[in-house]
Amino acid sequence: MxxxxxxxxxxxxxxxxxxxxxxxxxxxxxxxxxxxxxxxxxxxxxxxxxxxxxxxxxxxxxxxxxxxxxxxxxxxxxxFAYVPETPVLFDELTVEEHMRLTGMAYSLGEQAFESRSALLLAEFHMTGKKSAFAGHLSKGMKQKVMIMNALLPAPPxxxxxxxxxxxxxxxxxxxxxxxxxxxxxxxxxxxxxxxxxxxxxxxxxxxxxxxxxxxxxxxxxxxxxxxxxxxxxxxxxxxxxxxxxxxxxxxxxxxxxx
Structure with a gap:
């Protein structure tokens, strides 16, 4: 191996x-x-x-x-996917838009994106925040967005x-x-x-x-x-x-x- x-x-x-x-x-x-x-x-x-x-x-x-x-x-x-110590997000993009951007960067298909993103939003208790702009999120929620984006493409x-x-x-x-x-x-x-x-x-x-x-x-x-x-x-x-x-x-x- x-x-x-x-x-x-x-x-x-x-x-x-x-x-x-x-x-x-x-x-x-x-x-x-x-x-x-x-x-x-x-x-x-x-x-x-x-x-x-x-x-x-x-x-x-x-x-x-x-x-x-x-x-x-x-x-x-x-x-690889990376989760930094300090969240780095675009203030004028929503949570869902950040995840879509990540999906596009890793060439993730629409069906895989929909199922994986819905699961991650639910797991991290962020479903109700998927339309929220990043600039309006707390630091902890921003960190959750970074983590969800790292997990979304399932890299090695x-x-x-x-x-x-x-x-x-x-x-x-x-x-x-x-x-x-x-x-x-x-x-x-x-x-x-x-x-x-x-x-x-x-x-x-x-x-x-x-x-x-x-x-x-x-x-x-x-x-x-x-x-x-x-x-x-x-x-x-x-x-x-x-x-x-x-x-x-x-x-x-x-x-x-x-």
Whole structure:
């Protein structure tokens, strides 16, 4: 089985003279949810920007379904959906118009659009808001629109950055239940979040990023081992705290994640 997302020896950032990321290697397999965790400034957003193609690597490469952005930009971009930390919508478009725009961008047929959009609107309790302009929505509702637009085309890869900010409890539950469903369908999910208890519960493996380097990767047991914790009941939060407060680190972490 081939990985859906492959990050190979990625070094990058805003200036070649001062890279933010150092030799990152990991992969995400079909039917797998990976938690990307780290302190503010660890390089999580920079990693995501490189995957999205918004930044060009100084070294290394990113592949989605074995294709790089340079090889086939259209296929590469059509293979993922992205939910940013801060919603970005057009104030003068309605909720339904945003979803139609997304459907057109991913060449989604009318029948599939109608059935999927109706289901998503109901799941996220937004049916009554489908004709509302984005400029009139609360931040939480705007985040729901971003999430629904990501789920609508059912791509093979989801990249989700701090999705729970602004969501009400029903929205959080709807999102997590849907992520479980898309995992079962064979999609891959890379999710960045500071809510470590949720990451621990729903993710299959974890990537701990610190100062632009991967300092731990793998299952919860692997992260515990990297943190030097032997207790089997130690939480992800405990292991993470130990890892990021244990002093300056050298090297590039545990290497590739298979």
């Amino acid at each position: 081939q990985p859906i997302l492959e990050v190979r020896q990625l070094t990058g950032g805003y200036s070649p003279r001062k890279p933010v990321l150092h030799d990152l290697s990991f992969s995400v397999m079909p039917g797998e949810m990976i938690g990307l965790i780290g302190l503010n400034g660890a390089g999580k957003s920079t990693t995501i920007k490189h995957i999205l193609g918004l930044m060009k690597p100084h070294a290394g490469e990113v592949r989605i379904r074995r294709t790089t952005l340079e090889q086939d930009p259209e296929t590469y971009r059509a293979s 890869l989801y990249i989700i950055d701090e999705p729970f900010l602004g969501l009400d409890p029903l929205g959080i539950r709807s999102l997590l239940e849907r992520l479980v469903e898309v995992k079962r369908s064979g999609a891959a999910i890379l999710m960045s979040s500071h809510i470590l208890s949720t990451v621990e519960t729903y993710c299959d493996r974890f990537l701990v990023l610190h100062a632009g380097r991967l300092i731990a990767a793998g299952s919860l047991d692997d992260v515990r081992q990297s943190a030097g914790i032997e207790a089997e009941r130690a939480s992800l939060e405990e292991a993470f705290y130990r890892l990021v407060t244990s002093g300056e680190r050298g090297g590039g972490g545990n290497g590739p994640v298979a």
